Every structure is written in structure tokens, then in C-alpha cells.
Amino acid sequence: MKIACVGGGPASLYFSILMKRQDPSHDITVHERNPAGSTYGWGVTYWSGLLDKLRGSDPESALAVSENSVRWSDGVAHVRNRTTVHHGDEGFGIGRRRFLDVLADRARSLGVRIEYEHEIGADDPLPEADLVVAGDGVNSVLRGRYADHFGSETVLGRNRYIWLGTTKVFDSFTFAFVESEHGWIWCYGYGFSDGHSTCVIECSPETWTGLGLDRASEADGLALLEKLFADVLDGHELIGRAQSDGAAQWLNFRTLTNRTWHRDNLVLIGDAAHTTHYSIGAGTTLALEDAIALAEALSAHRDLPGALAAYERERKSALLHIQSAARLSAQWYENLPRYIRLPPPQMFALLGQRHSPLLPYVPPQLYYRIDRAAGQLEALRRLKRWLGPRLARTVQARTGR
Structure with a gap:
């Protein structure tokens, strides 16, 4: 298969690695408009679950990513002159430039061509390929050509x-x-x-x-x-x-969604397909999971339309919970005065609970007490899970929001 990836971000690079591992005869080119070593942003964050998935998909790049990452295991919140520490899951940070270099080096070692300073503009023809992967970000030029088809919608925070x-x-x-x-x-x-x-x-x-x-x-x-x-x-x-x-x-922040993710031989991946609020730290993880899912779908289906449809179904389903958590997280910060006056340990506890659909509709101190109790009683945990969505739907029906 001849594959052209437009955009040299993590999703495109990792997808090209996986496809070359599946079949070295694939002809793969990554087109990146910026010079080599040029990128926006500082560091990206991820958690141990992603590293496990990378090890399962390509141990060599997983090892390189791990070796170039820093680790932490605590969360710390400073509110005025008070500090609260929460011991949580192990997290990782890696410089975005270093991360891209690691993936690019691995891709080139497998025979992927990376053409830097090669922009596919809005008026340029699509690359001649069996599959064109639009990994050109939230401002995707390729998606923009067919915005009506993709059903692109953007909501500003x-x-x-x-x-x-x-x-x-x-x-x-x-x-x-x-x-x-x-x-x-x-x-x-x-x-x-x-x-x-x-x-x-x-x-x-x-x-x-x-x-x-x-x-x-x-x-x-x-x-x-x-x-x-x-x-x-x-x-x-x-x-x-x-x-x-x-x-x-x-x-x-722009939350992007698309009604469909593919058109003929063109498919969206990473931020070109979806965005989730930065406060949940999932952007890089979701982009790489897209790459894994797309490569697996192409391996499992002989026909391209069937593979792209299966990829879209799987990723849309996987994203439902995460997109909901991201919306609720953004809303928590947009309503910060509701929580900030709580004692710092309580405020930090509710910061960790900001993905809950029940939290916006229950007085914060009451929610904190319920959550503490629910941590000990399974019945209350089930009540929270049952009551949250129902209360949210009731409020939405009454307010129209």
C-alpha cells in the first residue's frame, strides 16, 4: 500500500511506524510543513497505561520514549498560602520536540520517508496514494477542504x-x-x-x-x-x-468534533479528528491510540472502506467517556469560584472529582461528604453512578442547556 501522512505530529509518525512493522513493503511518506526540529509547545504528559500500549505495539520506540521522559507520582495544589499533596498514579512528561525526534528516528529506521518543509496547501492536489492520513492538527487543511462532508463543529471554551x-x-x-x-x-x-x-x-x-x-x-x-x-x-x-x-x-480552547472521520481514501487522525480539553492531559495519548486503532483496522480488513469505517466506530466509541470527562473538567475550571472557598483538602478532592456528571448539581460540601462515604460503601458508589446522569438530564431539560 502507498500511504501519505500529511502532518508530522505524533499520530502520523507513530502510524507510519506501525504500518512499516506490519509490512515493510508499504511505501510511506510523511509530509511536514515545518523544518526538522521545529515544533510548538513545551512538554507533553501521559500516564503508565499509554506506555503499556506502546510496549505492546512497538517495544523499541516505547523504550526510547520512556528513557527520555521524566516521572512523578504526586499531585500538589497551592491555594493562597496552603499546600495540599495527593499521592496518585505515576505520570510522565517528555519534551514535545524530543518526543517527535524519537518517533521520527524510529520511523526513518524502518524506511519511512519524512519530507520536512513540504506543505500540502488548501489548493494543492492530495498526494497520490492509496491512503491519505490527515494528521495536520486542529486547523487541518485537508479536513477544511471537505468540512461539510466531515460535519466539523468547534465549540469555544x-x-x-x-x-x-x-x-x-x-x-x-x-x-x-x-x-x-x-x-x-x-x-x-x-x-x-x-x-x-x-x-x-x-x-x-x-x-x-x-x-x-x-x-x-x-x-x-x-x-x-x-x-x-x-x-x-x-x-x-x-x-x-x-x-x-x-x-x-x-x-x-477549541473542542473539535466531526460527524464522520473519513472520505474516500482520506482519513482523519489525532487533533484533526477530535480535541479534548488540556486539563485532562489526554491529547497525546488519544492521538497515539488513534494510530494504533487505524493500523489494526487496516490489518484486520482487506477492503479500505471497511477498515476506515471500523476505525471510526472503534475510536468514536472509545472517546465518548473521555470527551464527556473533558467537557466536565473544563466546566469545573469555568466555575472555579464555586469550589475555591472550600478548605484546600476538600477543594483538591473535588478537583480530582471534576469529571463527575453529578458534581455540578450538588452543593460542593455535600458532594464531598457523599464521595467520602461512597469510598467506603459500595451502595453509595452505585447511587452516585445511577443518579449523576439522571440529574444532569433533568437539569438540561429544565434549562435547555
């Missing part, structure tokens, strides 16, 4: 956020909530190398404009943010990625 790096190395997954005169602003931080961490900062639009971040240059904005988060940064700097006009890259 309310809060503003900015993706930054820092020389402060967090040894745990770190949350910090700071109260300013214009409202709360918070960050998520995690290490991805011996010298750097990712630091995502988020706030409501009212806080963003009240602090003047909507008008500040990147340099001025970073200076203000460094003051606000001085305690958690320990004097370290924040590192941005200014646009050509010097403005900071504050965004509203």
Missing part, C-alpha cells in the same frame, strides 16, 4: 489560557491558584526534562481583561505572571512564544 515553559522543574504535577484583585488565576505545571517544565496559565475572561493581559505585550504579560506566581516558580522565569507582532498567545 469560556476561559482564556496560555501555554508557557519555565526553567522551574516541578517534581510533581503542580496546581497553583492565586487570587488577584480581578479574580482567580491559576496554573498547571509539570516537568518534562532536567531543566524545563510546561506551565499552562488559565483565568476567566474578566480576570484576563482586569489584569490587562488582553493589552499587554508578551514581555509585559510574562513579567506580571511571574509576579503572580512567584511563590510556585521560586524566582524562575516563564518562557513564551511571541507572535510576529509581539503579542502573547492567549487562546480559548
Whole structure:
């Protein structure tokens, strides 16, 4: 089979690795518009379950990813001058550039061609191939050509956020909530190398404009943010990625869905097919799981239409729970004042429960007490699972939302 992958992100690269492992005679080219070694973002995060899947699919790249990752096992929340620690599942961070280099090296070793600085534009013909994989991200040019067919829909989140790096190395997954005169602003931080961490900062639009971040240059904005988060940064700097006009890259998160994921021999993968809010840290994992599922579907089905339909069914089904959790997580942060006044241990406990469909409709302290009790009584756990969706549907029917 001749395969063209448009976009040189994790999904395309890992898919090309898996297909070459299935059959070295596959003719595979990855087209990436940026130069080699050029990427956006800082570090990406994942959990041990993904590493197990990578070991099962390609042990060599799994070992390289593991060796280039940093690990943590705790979550830490700073609220004003109070700190709460939660001992949780082991997590991992890896620099995005290093991650792409690892996958690209493995792909090339198997015979995949990677053509950097090769953009497939909106008016360019599709590559001549039996299968074209659109792995060109949330702004996918290939998906955009047939937006009506794919049924693409994008929903903007309310809060503003900015993706930054820092020389402060967090040894745990770190949350910090700071109260300013214009409202709360918070960050998520995690290490991805011996010298750097990712630091995502988020706030409501009212806080963003009240602090003047909507008008500040990147340099001025970073200076203000460094003051606000001085305690958690320990004097370290924040590192941005200014646009050509010097403005900071504050965004509203875009949740993307598509009615269908394939058209003829063109198939969507990764962020071109779906996005989930960054607060659940699943983007990279889902992209690689897409790659695994697509490669398995092509192996199991002789005809391409059947393979692409099976891939779409499997991934859409797998994503239902995760997409729901991501929406609820984003809403938790959009309604932060509802939870932030709780004692820090309770607030952090509900932060961990933010995926619950019941939480938005129960007074936070009552939910906390129910959840504590449910941890000991199976009957109450079943009640939570039964009551949550029903209460959510009742509220939606009454409010129309």
C-alpha cells in the first residue's frame, strides 16, 4: 500500500511506524510543513497505561520514549498560602520536540520517508496514494477542504489560557491558584526534562481583561505572571512564544468534533479528528491510540472502506467517556469560584472529582461528604453512578442547556 501522512505530529509518525512493522513493503511518506526540529509547545504528559500500549505495539520506540521522559507520582495544589499533596498514579512528561525526534528516528529506521518543509496547501492536489492520513492538527487543511462532508463543529471554551515553559522543574504535577484583585488565576505545571517544565496559565475572561493581559505585550504579560506566581516558580522565569507582532498567545480552547472521520481514501487522525480539553492531559495519548486503532483496522480488513469505517466506530466509541470527562473538567475550571472557598483538602478532592456528571448539581460540601462515604460503601458508589446522569438530564431539560 502507498500511504501519505500529511502532518508530522505524533499520530502520523507513530502510524507510519506501525504500518512499516506490519509490512515493510508499504511505501510511506510523511509530509511536514515545518523544518526538522521545529515544533510548538513545551512538554507533553501521559500516564503508565499509554506506555503499556506502546510496549505492546512497538517495544523499541516505547523504550526510547520512556528513557527520555521524566516521572512523578504526586499531585500538589497551592491555594493562597496552603499546600495540599495527593499521592496518585505515576505520570510522565517528555519534551514535545524530543518526543517527535524519537518517533521520527524510529520511523526513518524502518524506511519511512519524512519530507520536512513540504506543505500540502488548501489548493494543492492530495498526494497520490492509496491512503491519505490527515494528521495536520486542529486547523487541518485537508479536513477544511471537505468540512461539510466531515460535519466539523468547534465549540469555544469560556476561559482564556496560555501555554508557557519555565526553567522551574516541578517534581510533581503542580496546581497553583492565586487570587488577584480581578479574580482567580491559576496554573498547571509539570516537568518534562532536567531543566524545563510546561506551565499552562488559565483565568476567566474578566480576570484576563482586569489584569490587562488582553493589552499587554508578551514581555509585559510574562513579567506580571511571574509576579503572580512567584511563590510556585521560586524566582524562575516563564518562557513564551511571541507572535510576529509581539503579542502573547492567549487562546480559548477549541473542542473539535466531526460527524464522520473519513472520505474516500482520506482519513482523519489525532487533533484533526477530535480535541479534548488540556486539563485532562489526554491529547497525546488519544492521538497515539488513534494510530494504533487505524493500523489494526487496516490489518484486520482487506477492503479500505471497511477498515476506515471500523476505525471510526472503534475510536468514536472509545472517546465518548473521555470527551464527556473533558467537557466536565473544563466546566469545573469555568466555575472555579464555586469550589475555591472550600478548605484546600476538600477543594483538591473535588478537583480530582471534576469529571463527575453529578458534581455540578450538588452543593460542593455535600458532594464531598457523599464521595467520602461512597469510598467506603459500595451502595453509595452505585447511587452516585445511577443518579449523576439522571440529574444532569433533568437539569438540561429544565434549562435547555
